[in-house]
Amino acid sequence: MSVPLTLLGLLEREPSHGYDLKRDYDAFFGRGKQLPFGQVYATLGRLARDGQVTAGDAEPGDGPDRKRYAITDIGRHVVDTWLAEPVEPEPHLQTVLFAKVTLALMLGKPAAAYLDTQRAAHIRRMQELTEIKRTGPLVDTLLADHALFHLEADLRWIDLTSARLADLAEAVRNR
């Protein structure tokens, strides 16, 4: 999750105080990991330095910072470009699992059993996510769906790899 670009995107709705941005970020994107105030203001400062936002005059009142931030045309362009770019596809799990499976086959350890254990863990997580979808608000459902599709993709890879283990073992040993 790119914090500066996400905050910039939130600012494109309307000029906001740092506090409001933090609150909205936590609500939509935080998911149990809150954004520290310090990071919000440091990020806004950098965005202002780069001309992507402007900081209004400090308003009277309590709190550490009563400045209202507004996005600039440069900032809008940055957000548009970022949104239009595809995210780098990251097959992160496969690299770990691939290493484990390959090592298991090299070392004559039970690769099939490892894959079964991984499959069971995946299915269990999918059950939890499905429960969240059944009971949670729509934002949670969206996130759960995203995770579910990724886990499903992993599972397909696990199934295919399970079916190919004999060939893989031969390939690994013959190298």
Next chain:
Amino acid sequence: MNSPAVTRGRMIETRHVAKNFGQTSALRDASLCVAEGEILAVMGPSGSGKSTLLHCMAGIYTPDQGEVLFDGQLLNTMTEADRTRLRRTAFGFVFQFGQLVPELTTADNVALPLLLNRTKRKVAYKTAGTWLDRLGIGDKGDRRTGELSGGEAQRVAVARALALAPKVIFADEPTGSLDTLTGEKVMDLMTGLAREQGSTVVIVTHDARVAAYADRVVMVRDGLLAIADLPVSPADAPYGAPSPAATSASATARGAS
């Protein structure tokens, strides 16, 4: 999330069940227990034997070896007439394609099994109306099922299965012909309403997202049962020991079902 199978009654039990179709061994040594009110998903690729397992559990197929028990009663030794009565009164079925009667209305289709069980006409149609409402298609009662969308037709099939208040619902690829969102709605309604009613559900699927609606997931591979669920401890899984490694015989449950 996992069912306390030990504390609840055993609704369906298979013991060392095997089923062959000609030279092909579709299912071998399948021992499995489904607790009362439990939702079990049976996963596996095409031709793995998962549909054969469901058909054996539901008394549609008679196993070549082993036993199937429903609520403690041995299905193998029942007469065909008794088994038919059981399927009509205690079991509900949802298949990939709703298998509705296209010339009849939606309400007729849901009321039909009730009428076959000698429910009074007025009661049967009232019950049908209630279930169609619960599935969000109360306004479609007068439509012929041939005119419904795939998702609507599948909801009718779920209403028809649940209206009987069955002990067990057997669902074979219930979302196989639906898009993701429609399929999820059908699964959500079917499992939610079955839980409310206390019905046991056995779902056969190749789709992990569908299986994730279940309390417990088991795998069938090459006609052999492999439990995918991780037992908390080995002692908790009397049926959890994976079957011995498959020999090369390939199963064709699908071709036969």
